[in-house]
Amino acid sequence: MPSPPRPGDPVPDLTLPDLDGHVTSLRDLAGRPVLVSFLRHAG
Numbered sequence: 241m242p243s244p245p246r247p248g249d250p251v252p253d254l255t256l257p258d259l260d261g262h263v264t265s266l267r268d269l270a271g272r273p274v275l276v277s278f279l280r281h282a283g
Contacts, residue, residue: 245251254276255265266274 251266253265253267255263256276258264
């Protein structure tokens with residue numbers, strides 16, 4: 241099992257849908273503050 245990331249480690253590139261359903265990559269947001277929130281959906 242890999243060790244957890246530490247402060248200052250590079251973030252892996254993630255591609256996720258935003259709240260409007262548009263797919264966004266962290267690479268596209270480089271240099272900007274980003275908040276990633278993982279919400280659990282009932283289903």
